[in-house]
Amino acid sequence: MFIVPTTIAMLLVGSQTGRLEKLFGSKLPLLAGGLLTAASFLLLAAARSARWEVYVASSLLGAGIGLAFAAMANLIIENVGPGQTGVATGMNTVTRTVGGGFGGAAVASLLAGTLAANGYPTARGYTEAFGLCALALIVGCSSGSRSRAGGPRRPSGRTWSATSESLRSAHGVDTRT
Numbered sequence: 001m002f003i004v005p006t007t008i009a010m011l012l013v014g015s016q017t018g019r020l021e022k023l024f025g026s027k028l029p030l031l032a033g034g035l036l037t038a039a040s041f042l043l044l045a046a047a048r049s050a051r052w053e054v055y056v057a058s059s060l061l062g063a064g065i066g067l068a069f070a071a072m073a074n075l076i077i078e079n080v081g082p083g084q085t086g087v088a089t090g091m092n093t094v095t096r097t098v099g100g101g102f103g104g105a106a107v108a109s110l111l112a113g114t115l116a117a118n119g120y121p122t123a124r125g126y127t128e129a130f131g132l133c134a135l136a137l138i139v140g141c142s143s144g145s146r147s148r149a150g151g152p153r154r155p156s157g158r159t160w161s162a163t164s165e166s167l168r169s170a171h172g173v174d175t176r177t
Contacts, residue, residue: 002051002054002055002058003058004058005055005058005059005062006058006059006061006062007062008059008062009058009059009060009061009062009063009066010062010063010065010066011062011066012063012066013062013063013066013067014065014066014067014069014070017029017066017067017070017071017074018070020067020071021071021074026071026072026074026075026078027071027075027144029067029068029070029071030067030068030071030072030075030144031141031144032064032067033063033064033065033066033067033068033071034064034068034137034140034141034144035137035138035141036060036061036063036064036067037061037064037065037068037137038064038133038134038137038138038141039060039064039134040058040059040060040061040064041057041130041131041133041134041137042130042131042134043056043057043060044057044130045126045127045128045130045134046127048126048130072092073089073092076088076089076092077089103133103136106132107133110125110128110129110132111125111126111129113125114128
């Protein structure tokens with residue numbers, strides 16, 4: 001039952017990300033999603049003894065993921081040429097999967113290092129794990145907020161096909177066939 005708010009928030013917020021992107025671009029919803037997710041982990045690190053605290057954190061988590069995942073896909077598409085969209089979105093998927101695996105292993109190691117006599121992780125272990133997740137998100141958001149904002153990074157006066165053509169010729173790919 002604690003995961004239900006995550007799912008509902010992802011559905012509701014993720015479906016509205018397109019409207020936000022029309023108003024603010026893709027970068028702001030991505031950063032907002034990261035910060036909402038960090039807020040959920042900070043809440044879980046500080047307060048998780050009452051059910052309502054977990055439900056609120058779960059809702060923040062879903063809203064953050066819904067914003068971030070939808071915005072990231074659009075941000076990638078906006079910043080690569082049509083011929084590179086598949087590669088770029090594939091790399092995003094691979095990076096997200098590897099990061100999730102690494103993060104899960106790091107949290108599991110942290111929890112395993114704080115086992116109590118009964119064999120379960122201590123409350124301190126969970127606090128540290130949630131804090132580590134929040135810290136990682138805050139670092140990611142702060143590094144993302146310093147990068148150049150704006151829409152697609154298309155060279156002025158040139159089309160994607162002209163840019164792709166010049167890249168192919170610069171790398172010795174014969175495009176005359």
